[in-house]
Amino acid sequence: MAVAHLSIHGLSKSYGQHRALNDVDLTAYSGEVLAVLGKNGAGKTSLINSVLGMHSYQTDQLELLGQPMLTQQRSLAVRQRLGVMMQLGALAANLTVYEQLDLFCSYYQNGFQVAELIEEFNLNRIAKQRFGKLSGGQRQQVLFALAVAGKPDLLFLDEPTVGMDVEARHALWQHIQKYRSDGTAIVLTTHYIEEAERLADRVAMLRNGEIIAAGTLSEVIADHGSLEQAYLANMQD
Amino acid sequence: MLNQNLYVKEAGYDLLSLWRTPAFFLPAILFPVTFYIFFGIVFNFSSGSGQYMLVSYACFGMIGPAMFNYATAVASDRAHGWLTLKRIAPMPLSAYVAAKYFSSLVFALCIALILFVTGGIFAGVELYAWQWFALLLVLLIGTLPFALIGLLLGLCLSDKGAPAVVNLVYLPMAFLSGLWVPIQFLPETAQYIAYGLPAYHYAQLAHAVIGTSQGHSIWLHVAALVGFTILLTVLVHWRYQRLSH
Amino acid sequence: MKKILLLLAAVVAVLAIVLNLPTPKTADVANDNSFVIGPVNIFDGEKWREEKFVVVHEGWITKLSMQRPDLDLPYRETQGQVLMPGLIDAHVHVWGEALQQSLNFGVTTVIDMFGDPNFLQQHKAARAETRQAKHADIFGAGYLVTAPNGHGTQYGIPVPTLSEPSAAPEAVAKRLDSGSDFIKIVYTHAGAAYQHAPSISYTELEATIKAAHQAQHLAVVHVADHASAMDAVKAGADGLVHGFFDRPANDELVQLMRSNGTFIIPTMALYEGMLRGELNDDLLTAENPELPASAKASLNKSFGNTRFPAHFYNNLLLTTERLYQAGVPILAGSDAPNPTTAHGWSLLVELDMLQRAGLPLESVLHAATAAPAKAFALPHQGRIADGMKADLLLLDASATTNLRALFHPQAVWKNGFEL
Numbered sequence: 001m002a003v004a005h006l007s008i009h010g011l012s013k014s015y016g017q018h019r020a021l022n023d024v025d026l027t028a029y030s031g032e033v034l035a036v037l038g039k040n041g042a043g044k045t046s047l048i049n050s051v052l053g054m055h056s057y058q059t060d061q062l063e064l065l066g067q068p069m070l071t072q073q074r075s076l077a078v079r080q081r082l083g084v085m086m087q088l089g090a091l092a093a094n095l096t097v098y099e100q101l102d103l104f105c106s107y108y109q110n111g112f113q114v115a116e117l118i119e120e121f122n123l124n125r126i127a128k129q130r131f132g133k134l135s136g137g138q139r140q141q142v143l144f145a146l147a148v149a150g151k152p153d154l155l156f157l158d159e160p161t162v163g164m165d166v167e168a169r170h171a172l173w174q175h176i177q178k179y180r181s182d183g184t185a186i187v188l189t190t191h192y193i194e195e196a197e198r199l200a201d202r203v204a205m206l207r208n209g210e211i212i213a214a215g216t217l218s219e220v221i222a223d224h225g226s227l228e229q230a231y232l233a234n235m236q237d
Numbered sequence: 238m239l240n241q242n243l244y245v246k247e248a249g250y251d252l253l254s255l256w257r258t259p260a261f262f263l264p265a266i267l268f269p270v271t272f273y274i275f276f277g278i279v280f281n282f283s284s285g286s287g288q289y290m291l292v293s294y295a296c297f298g299m300i301g302p303a304m305f306n307y308a309t310a311v312a313s314d315r316a317h318g319w320l321t322l323k324r325i326a327p328m329p330l331s332a333y334v335a336a337k338y339f340s341s342l343v344f345a346l347c348i349a350l351i352l353f354v355t356g357g358i359f360a361g362v363e364l365y366a367w368q369w370f371a372l373l374l375v376l377l378i379g380t381l382p383f384a385l386i387g388l389l390l391g392l393c394l395s396d397k398g399a400p401a402v403v404n405l406v407y408l409p410m411a412f413l414s415g416l417w418v419p420i421q422f423l424p425e426t427a428q429y430i431a432y433g434l435p436a437y438h439y440a441q442l443a444h445a446v447i448g449t450s451q452g453h454s455i456w457l458h459v460a461a462l463v464g465f466t467i468l469l470t471v472l473v474h475w476r477y478q479r480l481s482h
Numbered sequence: 483m484k485k486i487l488l489l490l491a492a493v494v495a496v497l498a499i500v501l502n503l504p505t506p507k508t509a510d511v512a513n514d515n516s517f518v519i520g521p522v523n524i525f526d527g528e529k530w531r532e533e534k535f536v537v538v539h540e541g542w543i544t545k546l547s548m549q550r551p552d553l554d555l556p557y558r559e560t561q562g563q564v565l566m567p568g569l570i571d572a573h574v575h576v577w578g579e580a581l582q583q584s585l586n587f588g589v590t591t592v593i594d595m596f597g598d599p600n601f602l603q604q605h606k607a608a609r610a611e612t613r614q615a616k617h618a619d620i621f622g623a624g625y626l627v628t629a630p631n632g633h634g635t636q637y638g639i640p641v642p643t644l645s646e647p648s649a650a651p652e653a654v655a656k657r658l659d660s661g662s663d664f665i666k667i668v669y670t671h672a673g674a675a676y677q678h679a680p681s682i683s684y685t686e687l688e689a690t691i692k693a694a695h696q697a698q699h700l701a702v703v704h705v706a707d708h709a710s711a712m713d714a715v716k717a718g719a720d721g722l723v724h725g726f727f728d729r730p731a732n733d734e735l736v737q738l739m740r741s742n743g744t745f746i747i748p749t750m751a752l753y754e755g756m757l758r759g760e761l762n763d764d765l766l767t768a769e770n771p772e773l774p775a776s777a778k779a780s781l782n783k784s785f786g787n788t789r790f791p792a793h794f795y796n797n798l799l800l801t802t803e804r805l806y807q808a809g810v811p812i813l814a815g816s817d818a819p820n821p822t823t824a825h826g827w828s829l830l831v832e833l834d835m836l837q838r839a840g841l842p843l844e845s846v847l848h849a850a851t852a853a854p855a856k857a858f859a860l861p862h863q864g865r866i867a868d869g870m871k872a873d874l875l876l877l878d879a880s881a882t883t884n885l886r887a888l889f890h891p892q893a894v895w896k897n898g899f900e901l
Binding site for chain 2: 052084104
Binding site: 245249286287346350353354357361362363364365366369370373421422423424425448449451452 | 579
């Protein structure tokens with residue numbers, strides 16, 4: 001029985017005159033991948049930041065893991081069950097991958113042990129390297145590992161496979177699918193149509209801060225023939 | 238148990254991170270030591286005795302790392318988004334702050350010991366064992382308000398601006414509190430300004446250990462420092478909340 | 483586990499370092515400050531005594547006796563050397579390590595004529611105690627009284643200045659409040675012929691001296707010429723802290739000082755350095771003492787290219803002689819550490835100068851012991867007598883006739899502890 005781990009109604013965010021999000025409704029269910037498609041500046045980052053309470057927003061309703069978020073604060077208890085992968089400039093550049101993961105694993109009560117995490121993501125080869133010395137793709141792998149370190153029930157992935165080579169991307173997709181079948185609700189922002197098509201159960205399309213299309217994958221594809229066509233069509237109007 | 242583990246790890250890794258940045262901590266340690274050797278020993282033109290100058294320059298040297306460690310590290314963490322990721326994770330903010338305080342204390346401890354040894358060997362400073370220990374304790378514990386100043390600055394400044402602004406706060410404050418030239422040699426207005434500076438009260442407490450304070454009650458200085466600490470904690474808290482808006 | 487070991491190692495390291503930092507040497511059990519010493523030839527500050535033994539109890543002199551007293555105290559056996567009170571330098575300026583340096587030459591008390599009031603306050607308590615100490619006792623003026631931009635304001639020290647007579651009582655009160663033992667004033671006569679910094683007026687001088695007296699404290703005056711000295715004495719000064727050499731003291735001045743009981747600290751060592759600059763070298767060569775680096779530094783400084791007429795030097799000696807003959811109290815002061823002087827050493831140079839001015843040996847010794855003690859009412863210093871501190875100097879037996887013995891003290895005691 002799928003449970004809504006994320007439930008948003010009427011979310012809006014403005015920066016001065018500019019409306020970054022306008023009356024957004026979104027729901028993500030356990031055991032499903034929700035892909036949020038949109039070009040840069042469409043509001044994907046504002047969406048994640050709002051949900052995470054990183055900045056102020058207005059909303060009619062926002063529930064995370066079944067609990068209403070009445071303020072911007074996200075309690076420690078809620079954060080124990082969240083996982084986030086974001087685009088970062090550089091983590092603490094002079095800690096090794098192992099140390100980084102060790103630190104993060106210590107934050108979670110019910111997460112991975114650091115050794116398990118390294119096993120899981122095959123990070124042995126780069127475990128002793130400093131984060132600052134990793135390639136773009138390797139960084140993404142580590143950031144993903146960090147995101148799932150706590151075995152989250154709700155996982156946000158912001159452009160997770162940018163810069164990865166084909167094998168790495170496929171490996172990551174496999175992990176995503178595994179977590180999905182474990183019951184995690186996954187919200188994935190991407191602008192790779194193929195990724196969305198392959199992984200998503202549900203799709204939402206974001207343009208200028210508004211949801212212009214949402215539904216199951218098949219619902220959104222509808223008569224357009226492919227997700228790509230559907231995307232282009234929706235973005236036209 | 239897990240909670241303790243978290244704090245220990247956070248502190249340990251912060252220290253490790255610092256240790257791996259010799260470009261940061263080496264100058265940060267050498268600066269006060271060099272300053273002391275030059276202006277506290279070799280070119281000591283003022284009335285300060287060896288003991289007096291050691292205490293003054295120890296205060297000067299301890300305030301620096303507390304402020305810099307926080308200010309530059311926090312500003313940098315903010316700029317690079319590292320702090321964001323930690324905030325999203327269930328890391329209690331207190332662990333982050335405490336970890337940084339721990340590493341700034343270790344820093345400060347190193348500086349204090351080096352200064353003590355330098356003073357003992359090159360300036361003939363002689364103190365009873367209880368005085369050395371008491372001085373060390375006062376110096377270390379008293380870094381708290383300055384760590385908070387650093388934290389506040391780190392939360393407010395960009396990582397490029399942080400070092401410059403910290404210096405702009407640190408150096409004049411140290412000078413006007415009588416840490417370079419003993420306070421009795423500064424013009425009277427400076428003495429009045431000093432009462433409003435935490436560095437002055439900090440230094441007076443340290444001087445009280447060797448009997449060279451200006452003679453005000455210790456409790457006055459303690460109260461001033463506690464007051465500053467509370468005020469700064471409130472400001473830091475406020476600023477931290479505002480960061481999310 | 484590894485972390486705990488690391489932590490433990492760190493704690494041990496810290497302890498190891500801190501516990502090995504230098505501590506002040508504590509008294510050996512053997513070096514107690516209670517003892518009997520003798521037989522010695524005692525100069526008590528005024529005259530030679532008949533007694534041959536001195537008893538010291540916890541740093542205080544308790545008894546002089548003819549025979550060795552039968553007491554259960556450590557006995558320092560001597561062979562008839564001279565024992566005299568530790569020396570008092572009546573005119574110095576101290577900071578930094580000065581009080582320690584003075585002890586090197588047996589100067590156990592100093593009178594500071596312009597210095598940091600905080601420094602003075604910090605060292606006050608030690609004056610009445612006999613804890614082991616490595617520094618001389620200090621009595622001081624704190625901040626001197628001078629005119630705006632007057633002498634004393636050129637060092638960057640925030641000296642409060644006097645601009646009108648009615649401000650004198652407050653100026654005095656402030657200084658006494660911050661710990662001054664007496665009031666020191668700088669004054670130059672209005673018509674003085676040489677270049678000098680601005681000075682307070684005669685009226686202001688009078689008012690300040692009066693205010694000091696009303697507050698039951700001494701007022702001493704820095705002067706640099708005969709006319710200024712005359713004014714100061716007329717205005718009621720208790721003492722002049724410098725000699726002068728523009729002309730020898732005339733009869734009027736001599737008589738006035740004598741009847742007023744005004745003392746003088748001629749500071750001839752300083753003036754010799756200024757006028758001739760030979761005595762230091764002569765004495766250093768002849769006596770070859772051990773001088774610390776800082777002493778050498780201040781000795782080597784000079785007053786620059788000032789050319790004074792040769793007779794100024796003679797005037798200086800003549801004035802001192804006349805005043806001595808008239809019974810005016812002469813106090814020995816060096817004005818260290820001004821150029822050509824050094825703490826401790828220069829007092830000995832001053833004593834040599836006093837002898838050249840014609841003072842007999844006992845009067846020279848008196849000028850550096852009981853005379854300043856009496857003039858400044860020092861409670862426990864400057865004499866060997868019951869109730870005085872055991873600040874003592876042991877000299878070769880030839881010190882009864884040869885002043886130079888002072889350059890090679892055999893032992894110095896401060897607060898009854900031998901240094």
